């Protein structure tokens with residue numbers, strides 16, 4: 001632009017209104033303007049007077065002081081002038097930052113800082129006139145640049161937080177705000193996306209407001225926030241200034257909480273309907289009660305189509321990436337499941353004790369309650385967990401099983417919650433954890449009593465907030481997972497011994513299912529034996545008709561410390577050895593329960609529990625020739641799962657012999 005202030009040909013045609021309550025300043029201005037050939041349409045000391053003069057003669061431009069006598073300020077008048085498309089230049093002296101911020105929101109055509117020189121005034125006027133004459137063209141160019149900037153920012157490499165922060169930076173000069181929130185309105189799938197909020201702390205300075213920060217600043221509890229959030233609803237593109245803002249805050253608790261926390265007084269909301277997971281929205285908040293103008297609305301309306309397109313594409317891309325990762329891991333998991341043959345759900349038995357358990361399963365399955373299954377090893381806790389899942393609304397989603405005793409202590413966290421690439425040595429790729437994998441479905445935490453104390457608060461957080469955080473991750477991820485936990489320990493005793501957190505125990509113990517040991521439901525022995533013999537016959541390709549009377553009698557007397565797993569193993573071994581269709585035990589079942597009254601000092605050497613456990617494991621390993629798995633392996637002798645035995649060996653520092 002070429003400016004020749006002292007020889008402006010159209011100056012004499014222009015009428016200027018001076019709004020200034022200091023007479024000396026106003027008079028100086030009048031002299032400068034008239035000397036340059038402008039016509040001064042009037043001098044007003046107040047907004048009211050300025051409006052009066054304007055109604056008689058529309059000026060070509062207004063020179064406007066920010067601080068004026070009377071109830072209204074120059075900023076109030078500026079808003080009126082904007083509506084009427086009259087260009088204006090502010091005159092100001094020692095104005096503080098907040099007033100300047102407000103003044104900026106009115107889109108002035110220039111600023112003149114007092115005291116000013118004649119030359120400054122004339123140049124400012126010339127620029128203002130030029131800008132006004134070319135405003136449409138300028139606006140189009142600015143909008144195009146903004147549109148390109150927004151698309152680039154959104155498509156840039158990086159995480160959502162950075163992308164959206166750049167979006168906020170680009171929008172702020174056009175749509176002022178102190179606080180901005182961006183996210184998906186119907187966040188059924190919070191895992192895909194959660195809202196991002198930024199608080200403007202200064203020009204070009206923003207603070208990311210995470211959920212935790214917001215909770216701290218607002219004083220809300222996580223539950224309350226979740227409740228407000230779920231009720232949050234946005235309508236169409238619109239402005240809430242002044243009273244409208246108060247009204248909407250009265251109806252929308254989420255908005256009210258934000259407004260109270262950051263002292264906000266107006267809002268502009270822009271929904272961007274995408275084809276992915278509901279509407280994306282941008283919500284601008286300002287500390288001034290009347291910041292948002294129809295022109296802001298109009299600008300966003302013009303930007304809307306390209307923003308929708310970009311968000312749609314990005315969300316779809318994100319979703320595909322996530323789903324394919326989940327699918328890949330689900331596949332691996334299911335393949336493992338099929339290999340372990342643990343996919344059946346046939347629970348045999350009709351003893352009153354077991355029927356009671358069935359009733360509990362029917363009762364709790366349709367709810368989303370956390371279930372805690374307690375029972376000795378081999379009583380069928382996993383079967384019951386599957387039964388709960390298969391009778392729940394989640395039955396078509398995956399049930400992920402995790403044996404807390406069989407995890408290496410240093411990998412447990414990453415197994416449960418996943419990790420980001422580079423989170424620790426060896427984390428070459430991002431990996432989603434079992435909780436994320438189970439999203440929408442159920443997670444079965446077997447041997448929960450073995451969960452290390454330091455991980456218990458993290459599990460508690462999932463139960464309370466339904467949120468997980470990947471190792472090395474920056475943001476929490478929402479997980480809609482039902483939890484079923486099982487233990488063969490008495491968790492209450494574990495709490496008393498300080499091995500298990502009381503708060504976690506209460507969270508898990510919402511609905512307790514006690515699975516009785518086999519010795520308390522011997523009525524089931526017949527049907528269980530028949531069921532297993534049929535299964536074994538098929539597997540071995542042998543004809544098996546039943547058990548010998550002697551074996552049957554032994555079974556009735558035996559106390560079954562390894563419960564149903566022991567029964568199955570015993571029948572399998574006997575069937576293999578059996579020469580006839582009628583199966584008999586090769587070795588008699590030893591009833592080795594000792595009543596406390598018969599215990600003598602010679603029988604009972606008291607050892608620390610871990611020592612006794614260690615000795616017992618060593619004995620089993622010795623007997624099995626250090627074989628853990630398979631028939632006659634140490635795990636079978638101890639009536640525990642091989643994976644559990646392996647974990648115990650690591651914990652008790654028992655090294656394998658190769």
Ligand SMILES: Nc1ncnc2c1ncn2[C@@H]1O[C@H](COP(=O)(O)OP(=O)(O)OP(=O)(O)O)[C@@H](O)[C@H]1O
Pocket residue numbers: 346347348349375376377378379380381382383384446447486487488528564565568639640641
């Ligand atoms: N009622 C039942 N009907 C048929 N099979 C059963 C029944 N109960 C248990 N089983 C079988 O017994 C074995 C052990 O069951 P499961 O693994 O569910 O026990 P658990 O209590 O989870 O054991 P642990 O405490 O060692 O984890 C499995 O092979 C299971 O299929």
